[in-house]
Amino acid sequence: MSASVLRAYRASILHFTANPAQQGDDAQYYEYFGDGLLVIKSGHIRDCGDAKELLASYQAAGLSLDVTDYSGKLIMPGFIDTHTHYPQTDVIGSYGTQLLDWLNTYTFPMEARFADLDLANDVANFFCDELLRNGTTTAMVFATVHENSIDAIFNAANSRDMRLIAGKVMMDRNAPENLCDTAQISYQQSRDLIQKWHGKDRLSYAITPRFAPTSTEKQLELAGQLFAEFDDVYLQSHVAENTDEVAWVKELFPWSRSYLDVYDHYGLLGKRAMYAHCIYLDEQDRQRMADTQTAMAFCPTSNLFLGSGLFDMNTAQVMGIPVGMATDVGGGTSFSMLQTLNEAYKVLQMNEQSLSPFQAFYQATLGSAQSLQLEHKIGNFEVGKEADFIVLDLTATPLMERRMAHTHNLKEQLFALMILGSDRNIQATYTMGESRYQKHAA
Template sequence: MKPAVPPSPPVSAVRGEIVHFLADPAHHAHALEHFADGVLVVRDGHVAECGPAAELLPRLPAGTPLADHRGRLILPGFVDTHVHYPQTDIIASHGEQLLEWLEKYTFPAEQRFADPAHAAEVAGFFCDELLRNGTTTAAAFATVHPASVDALFEAAQARRMRMITGKVLMDRNCPDFLRDSAETGYAASKALIERWHDRGRLLYAVTPRFAPTSTPAQMRLAGQLFREHPGVFLQSHLAENRAEVAWVAQLHPEARSYLDVYAHAGQLGMRAVFAHCLWLDDADRRRMAEAGAAMSFCPTSNLFLGSGLFDLRRAHELGVRVGLGTDVGGGTSFSMLQTLNEAYKVLQLGGQSLSAAGAFHLATLGGAHSLYLDDRIGNFMPGKEADFVVLDPRATPLLARRSAACATLEERLFALMVLGDDRAVAATHVMGTPAWRRPGP
């Protein structure tokens, strides 16, 4: 197991080009705050101050540790709102669409998580890979095995990350080796909630995989868990693939729509996060907005599995909360920079445009807002948890050359999200403490 991250000194500071968001740049002209030479002051793992270096440096107490990242950008840690940690080892598996992908790759991979040692090894690698890519908060699926949840929470806790996860619920249309029952799923989830939810930075999510793999009885009990434990999350999949949508219509002829199945089971509300949401109508989008539920936009997965194109403009017009998800292993990269790259292309195909400011808001404060965590993470307002990523615009020769030719911050951010990947992450800090650093001088 990775050793626990040492506690941060009572006061520390980091210097560099600071970029963060105070609001959504799509709706507020001055949403982006930028300090070309800035200082972020951290006290007891939380943001104390953020502002121009010329103003803050003279006020630092003598002997304050100061990390100098001039020439690099400092942004809030990335927020991944949908990812599968048990699918780490099947990323980049050839072909298939959603339902075939589950049968051929996902279910066999998840069977191995009955072994707690395997779960612990993958959980440690998964958390390190998130940090290596600048992601400090994630909403992740585990498997049906309670030990898989324990393993991920333990790995995240050792690294002081903010992690949302939960036991997957499946009692039909899945292999016997991954099947629970409505009652055992409820009981095991309840025990995990009592053991882990709101313990440090850890949060529990009731996790029905998707409507086809849970009977109506299990769906009702999942909704009951969601209601019985204020503050827990619910995560699932919704309208990812047209064949899946047709299957749900066959299984639930009484429902108006796929979303209606979740709503009738009591699973629609604040802190409910539904991945994909491609094949929805405006009635469903309005219903999600009114309920306070969130969509997770997973562009690399949607392209890789041939699922469809996300309509970000319509979600925003109707007031739906939206975050960004890598959806590994259907998704093809842990890098939020590469995920933003594909998000831009998905929206281009749909006749929409994603600005660099809009993209980085989606990966930081927007993701935090979608998870109802924007009071704790997402920007550098005083009191927030001091999670941040240091990005190097000279990480590769091509990125350095393109960045040098950029005339504006917007251009430089856009170059980072199109040409950048894990190599652009120079360091990741969790609660003010270095959690990952790129090796080198």
């Protein structure tokens, strides 16, 4: 293709410009073009708007467009998964335990196998392909305690031009011996991996203490030291997922005011820190997260599957705590963000709250980008942002085709999509303007 020819994609287009929960009833927090055009230049957004208007303006300017026509489909920004475990891919959907038993029965035995680089590479490549097949273009990912597990997932993501944040698990107690490092080893290996991978292409490193019970105080102290040492690295962990877990933390850290306070004590809160679950927090904990802009990852499918509890979205929104959506594979039961939004709606219904379809798709795109401090790069179609986008087929199944025929507006279409949708609705996935997945005709 000539360098003067720009790529463009024609379909209905939807993206968000603000958080619906923080706007008035009449505020415009999204842009929707029934017949839209997305124009890409060098992997970034050049234009987004009405197709006929843009086509006419480009023609008048003497600029050629190579247009891929997805008419009848919906283009949205790629989904963003703010918490998931790639080593748990092969134990997704395993029967019958809650959190702490899940770790011992399924997670730890599987993670021990990741000392084998060939296995790690195999799972990492499958995992990244599965993300793309489900329309996810950015993810924040746990690896294992093994350094090569990070090499595997970063290489797999980088070869697909995905934006990925990942880290080696730091874990020096209350786990099998073959999965334990030491405080000093975890510090040094994490530091080496930061220098090797952080900021390379679209990759970022996350300091990754698994959760407070599997780290000594010295390890948490050194994790905090790392977080302070590198200005723009991330931190990821878990907090307040399960009542037995919360009680265990109280036994292990009797001096702490709360589970979250353990992390706070060691300097592990702040922007670019992401904590999964955040179910059993009190008002002081939530205020501390708001004050430090520490983010929550809402993991509805795993919270239901492991019987953990119900997330409080409304309080987080009112207090201004950043919230990202997360699949939490493999305690989570699907790679699909559509299925994740489906379960999020049900979790909030059980908690006497509601999740509008606009709020849901904002959370899966721009909201998650904001929770990761990445809204200047991804999350919507503002000019100059990275061209990660997906093409959705709203009539991918006979049931959905029939249901869509009875919708009356965009809100109803989006709600049907998030409740009935799955990987089958992903027609295509693009990262940096390049096709990474195309659904084959049946």
